[in-house]
Amino acid sequence: MNVGSRITLGPGSATPALSIEDVFERQRTRAIALRVSTADERIATLRRLEKAILGRRAAIYAALAADLHKPEAEADLSEIMPILSEIRHTCRHLKSWMAPRRVPATLAMLGTKAAIRHEPKGVSLIISPWNYPFNLTFGPLASAIGAGCTAIIKPSELTPHSAALMAEIVRDTFAPDDVALFEGDASVATALLDLPFDHIFFTGSPAVGKVVMAAAAKHLASVTLELGGKSPVIVDETADLKKSARSIVWGKFANNGQTCIAPDYAYVHESRMPQFIDAARGAIAAMYGDAAASPDYCRIVNARHFARVRNLIDDATTRGATIHAGGTADAGQNFVAPTLLSNVSADSLIMQEEIFGPVLPILPYGDLAMPVREINARPKPLALYVYTKDKAIADRVITETSAGGSCVNASMAHFLHANLPFGGVNNSGIGNAHGFYGFRAFSHERAVLSDKFSATPMLFPPYSGRVKQMIKM
Numbered sequence: 001m002n003v004g005s006r007i008t009l010g011p012g013s014a015t016p017a018l019s020i021e022d023v024f025e026r027q028r029t030r031a032i033a034l035r036v037s038t039a040d041e042r043i044a045t046l047r048r049l050e051k052a053i054l055g056r057r058a059a060i061y062a063a064l065a066a067d068l069h070k071p072e073a074e075a076d077l078s079e080i081m082p083i084l085s086e087i088r089h090t091c092r093h094l095k096s097w098m099a100p101r102r103v104p105a106t107l108a109m110l111g112t113k114a115a116i117r118h119e120p121k122g123v124s125l126i127i128s129p130w131n132y133p134f135n136l137t138f139g140p141l142a143s144a145i146g147a148g149c150t151a152i153i154k155p156s157e158l159t160p161h162s163a164a165l166m167a168e169i170v171r172d173t174f175a176p177d178d179v180a181l182f183e184g185d186a187s188v189a190t191a192l193l194d195l196p197f198d199h200i201f202f203t204g205s206p207a208v209g210k211v212v213m214a215a216a217a218k219h220l221a222s223v224t225l226e227l228g229g230k231s232p233v234i235v236d237e238t239a240d241l242k243k244s245a246r247s248i249v250w251g252k253f254a255n256n257g258q259t260c261i262a263p264d265y266a267y268v269h270e271s272r273m274p275q276f277i278d279a280a281r282g283a284i285a286a287m288y289g290d291a292a293a294s295p296d297y298c299r300i301v302n303a304r305h306f307a308r309v310r311n312l313i314d315d316a317t318t319r320g321a322t323i324h325a326g327g328t329a330d331a332g333q334n335f336v337a338p339t340l341l342s343n344v345s346a347d348s349l350i351m352q353e354e355i356f357g358p359v360l361p362i363l364p365y366g367d368l369a370m371p372v373r374e375i376n377a378r379p380k381p382l383a384l385y386v387y388t389k390d391k392a393i394a395d396r397v398i399t400e401t402s403a404g405g406s407c408v409n410a411s412m413a414h415f416l417h418a419n420l421p422f423g424g425v426n427n428s429g430i431g432n433a434h435g436f437y438g439f440r441a442f443s444h445e446r447a448v449l450s451d452k453f454s455a456t457p458m459l460f461p462p463y464s465g466r467v468k469q470m471i472k473m
């Protein structure tokens, strides 16, 4: 689909198809009206989205199976449940989030009242990726609705069945003045990015994140950038190897490694390397058996990404890497077996780029300072995981590094915690999603000071000694 694509309002609609510009203008008007929307009205809109999703569970399973070979349980766990949880958590807390927050007067402002009000930013743009198409589209949408914004959505073209179903859900659930979805590739995103949105919520690669931020700069639109990168793992000598291996193997191979917070590569204490590799092999066998036949094992999204992942394995083995599990692939099915590598050289491609596939390089370390130094030499990751029984080690790793989020003795679980902010830092992202932090992303925090007792004239000239007195406060 190309620039200037249009949406229709569903079968039988008398309204002619709308262009991107038509929808944007309608949403501009609607966004002003939504400023006075109540929590109950926004909750009613969120409940419509919840109902639409629950009513289409079977269709969602089918779309995800067609696009990613995603098993139903994984569709429930990683797509449907997180959206429902975002909607329900927002509905539960929206009234308190929307209430003005009183802040105490400072000494210099004694006699005034002050509060922070969360006002809707206005017209928002949500651009989403293909790896969790429903979750990463409707999750941010729930936050946008909670905050009182309108939204235009551009899902990824790489998961077309999911994109088409989301278009149908949006068309059947919302007026385009509130929420609209345009399918298509980067050219549609480019056309949208030309418009002066009030907020842009982008989930995708750091490379495209830079394009989005540059486009936002033209209008000084605020951005939330949920990006990716290489998320490291450290397994120290005290860790429970069996439990750690299970947790890392699940994080790595769920959705075929195509998860922004998947463990990308693992540092394992050199004294535990053979035992860890055995435990990881055991965990793969227990979870997937023969992965090619397993109903629980996804596929790579398309032939281009399949070739990219296969090339990462070939390049690593050409440079001396040892394969401990997997290493096999079937181009006809975009299938890459769950693969464990060791002896991976630092200059191999797999250590340069985000793997985004079912391959885990395992690197030995002796002194903890080494992985900490290497992690700090790379762009800040979206996630960092540490497996240890020693709380001091966990604290040291977390304090001496920077990452979007972290888990101790778990992987990816922080994504599911509705009271935690979810986001990256610098190269892995700017801003946060989820719960209150998602609501906040789509809200402007407006400072409101009220001077009921005329306390501010003390600021006016003639200044006499008052300013000097204020400096002492």
Ligand code: NAD
Pocket: 127, 128, 129, 130, 131, 132, 136, 154, 155, 156, 157, 184, 185, 186, 189, 190, 203, 204, 205, 206, 208, 209, 211, 212, 225, 226, 227, 228, 229, 259, 260, 261, 354, 356, 382, 424, 429
């Ligand atoms: P991508 O950046 O290639 O595409 C994301 C979206 O941007 C798609 O809708 C795409 O059509 C659009 N797009 C592509 N080129 C564009 C351009 N030049 N201008 C404007 N829009 C453009 O990312 P992807 O391949 O869909 O997803 C994988 C990446 O996303 C990985 O880096 C992964 O780590 C990251 N990711 C991050 C999160 C997170 O929450 N932080 C979640 C999932 C994925």
